[in-house]
Amino acid sequence: QLQLQESGPGLVKPSETLSLTCTVSGGSISRSSYYWGWIRQPPGKGLEWIGSIYYSGSTHYNPSLKSRVTISVDTSKNQFSLKVSSVTAADTAVYYCARQTPGNDAFDIWGQGTMVTVSS
Amino acid sequence: QSVLTQPPSVSGAPGQRVTISCTGSSSNIGAGSDVHWYQQLPGAAPKLLIYGNSNRPSGVPDRVSGSKSGTSASLAITGLQAEDEANYYCQSYDSSLSGVVFGGGTKLTVL
Numbered sequence: 001q002l003q004l005q006e007s008g009p010g011l012v013k014p015s016e017t018l019s020l021t022c023t024v025s026g027g028s029i030s031r032s033s034y035y036w037g038w039i040r041q042p043p044g045k046g047l048e049w050i051g052s053i054y055y056s057g058s059t060h061y062n063p064s065l066k067s068r069v070t071i072s073v074d075t076s077k078n079q080f081s082l083k084v085s086s087v088t089a090a091d092t093a094v095y096y097c098a099r100q101t102p103g104n105d106a107f108d109i110w111g112q113g114t115m116v117t118v119s120s
Numbered sequence: 121q122s123v124l125t126q127p128p129s130v131s132g133a134p135g136q137r138v139t140i141s142c143t144g145s146s147s148n149i150g151a152g153s154d155v156h157w158y159q160q161l162p163g164a165a166p167k168l169l170i171y172g173n174s175n176r177p178s179g180v181p182d183r184v185s186g187s188k189s190g191t192s193a194s195l196a197i198t199g200l201q202a203e204d205e206a207n208y209y210c211q212s213y214d215s216s217l218s219g220v221v222f223g224g225g226t227k228l229t230v231l
Contacts, residue, residue, distance in 0.1 A: 037220075039166075046122065047158075047166065047209055049220035062219050096165055105213050105220055106156040106171040113165050 002027040004097050004111035011117050012091075018084040018116055022097030023077075030055035030075040035100035037107060038071060038082045040093040048093075052100050053080055087118045123148060124210050124223035131229040137198045140226045142210030143191065148221060150191035153213040157186055157195045160207045160225075169208070170195060197228075205230045 008020035022036070029036065037052035051061035053071045061069050065084070073080040084091055094115050098107035125143040132138040142155060149155055155173050158166035168177050170186035173193065183198045193212075197204055210223040 046225040047211075047222040049222065052220075060219060063217055101171070104154040104156070104172050106154070106168060106211070107158075107166070108168050108171070108177065110165040110167070 002099065002109055004099065004109060006095060006097050006111045006114040008114060008116070010115055011119065012087055013120050014088055014118055015086055018082070018087050018091060018118070020082045020095055020097075020114065020116070021079050022081070022111060023079050024099075025078070028075075029073065029078045029080065033102040035060075035102070035105075036073070036080045037098050037100045039096045039098060039107065040091075041096070041113075042090075042093040050082065050084075050095075089118050092116065092118045122224040123214055123217070123221040124212060126208075126210060126223040126226045128224070129227045129229065131231055132200045133231045134200050134202065136200050137196060138200060138228065139197075140195045140208050140210075140228070142193045142195070142212075142223050144193075144212060144214075145191055147216040148191075148212045148214040149188065149193055151215055153215070155186065155188050155193035156211045158209045158211065160209065162206070166209060200230055202230050204228060 003025045012018045035052040038050040051071045053059045068085045070083040094113040096113045097111045099109040157170040159169045160166045173188040174186045185196045208226045214221045
């Protein structure tokens with residue numbers, strides 16, 4: 001059964017770069033037509049799509065975050081990663097990675113999420 | 121301000137039927153983009169509840185249904201149970217923004 005697991009620092013200083021990795025187990029990240037996405041949720045608030053990547057490296061980003069976000073994939077490790085630069089307190093959130101189904105963009109399998117706090 | 125508009129809260133007694141609306145525009149739902157629904161229990165990751173407007177993933181009971189018309193979509197839950205108390209989110213694709221958009225979420229309270 002496919003599983004996703006986020007990992008990375010839980011605390012990041014303002015103006016620095018937030019870096020997270022999503023490890024996919026139970027299936028290959030490159031043997032399918034799926035996109036792989038990042039979604040975040042600030043405390044007590046709703047969901048916000050950050051961006052998605054295909055195993056080939058093709059990416060799509062939320063226009064509101066595009067200037068600060070980079071998503072990359074490492075098929076040899078079956079992982080994809082997120083970097084958000086110049087973070088502020090507004091980037092404090094639970095960050096989820098998820099599999100995105102081809103053709104309709106639904107996120108059908110999610111990681112458990114990881115809390116990232118931006119604070120000095 | 122979310123691109124997709126949902127009511128902040130809905131409620132119903134056990135056994136009743138509730139609906140949650142998701143209102144979009146001509147650049148997302150009205151443009152033919154599929155609508156998906158997620159259930160998020162407290163402290164948990166979202167779970168896909170409905171995909172492609174009205175399809176249920178394996179394991180989702182048939183008392184949960186989705187529909188879409190024009191620039192809006194709806195999620196209906198019949199035979200309300202205490203375990204349905206959660207936050208619900210709709211999701212679609214917006215062609216003007218060239219990306220995925222979510223509704224602001226609706227908290228369902230079972231009275």
